[in-house]
Amino acid sequence: MQLSVAHTTPPRLPQNKKWWRSAMFTRSLLGLVAVLNGYLIVQMYAQREYLFAMLTLLLAGTGIYLFASRKAYSWRYVYPGLVGMGLFVLFPLFCTIGIAFTNYSAVHQLSFERAQSVILDRQFQSGNTLNFTLLGSDGHWQLQLQDSETNQTLLSAPFALDNQPQRLNMVPKTADTGATKAPLKVITQNRQALGQLTAVMPDGSELVMSSLRQFSAIKPLYTLQEDDRGLRNNQTGELYQPNDEMGFYQAVDAKGEWIADTRMSPGYTVTIGWDNFLRVLQDKGIQQPFIKIFIWTVLFAGLTVMFTLAVGMVLACLVQWQPLKGKAMYRLLLILPYAVPGFISILIFKGLFNQSFGEINMLLEQMFGLKPEWFTNPMLAKAMILIVNVWLGYPYMMILCMGLLKAIPDDLYEASALDGATPLQNFFRITLPLLIKPLTPLLIACFAFNFNNFVLIQLLTNGGPNMLGTSTPAGNTDLLVSYTYRIAFEGSGGQDFGLAAAIATLIFLLVGALAILNLKASKLSVEQ
Structure with missing residues (x-):
């Protein structure tokens, strides 16, 4: 009789999970996050920050649900990116658009309730x-x-x-x-x-x-009336009512009509609809500088891209030229402007172009008897800005072109040499067409960057020389972004954040439209 022995596999012992992967730790962490966010939401609500309280509740609640539910497991990897885009892109955009429809400014920063409370404390x-x-x-x-x-x-x-x-x-x-x-x-x-x-x-x-x-x-000094809106001056007996069209408390006469020049500070924020956009389109003091600055902004961005591409591409071809000796040294010297922080280079150029003591004017005066007024003549100021920006931007284009030149097959140049082509013909018929296509997306990004190149304008000319006859601070070298900044923070009649937000909204639409046109144009060029 033969006995058969059954071979059984010993049961596997459960592996010890890491403590930070345990369900208890995850639930405790989510609970702590929920408690902290609940505390923040209560504090925001107590401070009457209802919008931020609702936004925090929405984001925190959604995040806790996604990380606690197995059904929404895959969304937990997408959620941080969506939150980041919402907080840092969409939320500022919507806030800017919302401010564009209000009279928010230096004299209209408070809500109606807060402005009334400040006046009643007098x-x-x-x-x-x-x-x-x-x-x-x-x-x-x-x-x-x-x-x-x-x-x-x-x-x-x-x-x-x-x-x-x-x-x-x-x-x-x-x-x-x-x-x-x-x-x-x-x-x-x-x-x-x-x-x-x-x-x-x-x-x-x-x-x-x-x-x-x-x-x-x-x-x-003031007593609140029965309607909880009107204020009575206890010294003069005048009655003040809130003028919601202007965002100020203003005195009224016995007939209930507004008395001129009796506005009471501080003002409060009110919705004014499309008034800020209509000011840009109808007010000559804003319309004319806006159109001039828009044209100059497009020219500045376009010329910068064209000149930096031309200089960078030519230099890239030269340093890649085989008979050239000392290529490494030339590459290092030509890349140095890209290695130095931009604001340092801008401030150095500001000193070099100084009209009285700058080295550039001293050299031009000794050689040609010229002493250009770089900071007071509008055309020279624009030329100076282009020169400085090309100096700052050509190394980037040169580095890109140097990398792309390595990808062009040498067989093309050998075939063209057999046909008797000159180096200039090789550049325009082989090198340039093969470089433009892969560079097109980068050129569009460069155009968008220079469209909003605030640092260069602010540090070099601060928008000057200033335009005359405008109702808002505007300069001949201002870009739309610096023009918006000056309206928001340098306005003589009060910092007009509402108008600045309206112009910023128009800039967003213009840049978006130009980007779409450039993308379509680049798509057509690639297909061809």
Whole structure:
């Protein structure tokens, strides 16, 4: 009888998972994230930042669901990229477009509720002013008021200066307490705490500190009306109503009509529709410089791409020329402008082009008797900007062309040599066509970059020389992006963020349209 032995595979022991991959750790981490975001959302809601609270709730809730659910496993890899694009691309874009439809500016930064609260906090002196003396030391103080009209001295009970609101009942002083008078230095050091004191007089009136030596009766300057919008001036009796077309409180007469030149600061933000865009199209003081700056921006970006490509390609062909000796040294020297930080090169060129002490003008004056006004003549200023930008940009094009030249087969040049072609013919019939196609996307990116080349304009000319007869700050060398910046931060009538946002929106549409046209053109050239 033969026995058969069954061979069984021993059971596999479960492998120990890493602690950071365990389900318990994942749930604890998600719970901690949920608690932190919940706290932030409550704080935002308490500060009346409803938009940010809702946005945080949406992003945090979606993220927690994706990382906690097995069904949405694949989305957890896409979610960070989508959040980044939403926060850093779409959200600023939508905010800019939203501001473009408002009067948001330096004088209209607050909401209506906040502006009303600031105005209601204003006070005025409504009664007698009494000289005060602070008596005591070591945390035990007494307030003494001297009425010069009645020659009466009032004294409070001892108190401590602890930066807390306190009401002090003033009673007539009957005897000398022997307390020492605090010097002005002590009053200055405790000014904030003294400002929290309210002296209650025997007749019931209240006085607060109005200067380093006086207490005065102060009342609110404005009183809120029954409609919770109107404000009554307690000194003059004038009635102020919110003018939602202008974003200011403005006085009204008995007929309810607006009284001119009575706007009250601060203003508040209101929606004004398409007014900012219509200003760009209809206001001559904005329309004319906008059109000129737009044309110059397109020319600047286009000429920069053309010149940097031409210089970079020619230099790349020269350093790749086989009979040339010392190629490595020439390459190093020609790439140096790309290695130096751009802002340093710009500031150096600003000194070189100085009209009075710059080396370039000194050299031109000695050789040709010329002394160009680089910073005051519009055409020379534009030429200077192009020269500097080509210097900064050609190394990038040269490096690209050097790499692409390596990919061109030598057989093409050998065949052309047999046909008797000259080097110039080789360049225009072989080298240039084979380089342009792969360079086209990079040229489009270079055009878009120079369309918004804010740093060069800001550091070199700051947009100058300025245009005359404009209602907004504008210069002959301004690009649209620097023009927008000057409107937003250098406006003489107040920083007009709404108008700047409208122009930024137009820039976005223009750059997008030009990019689409360039992409279509490049697609057609590649197909051909």
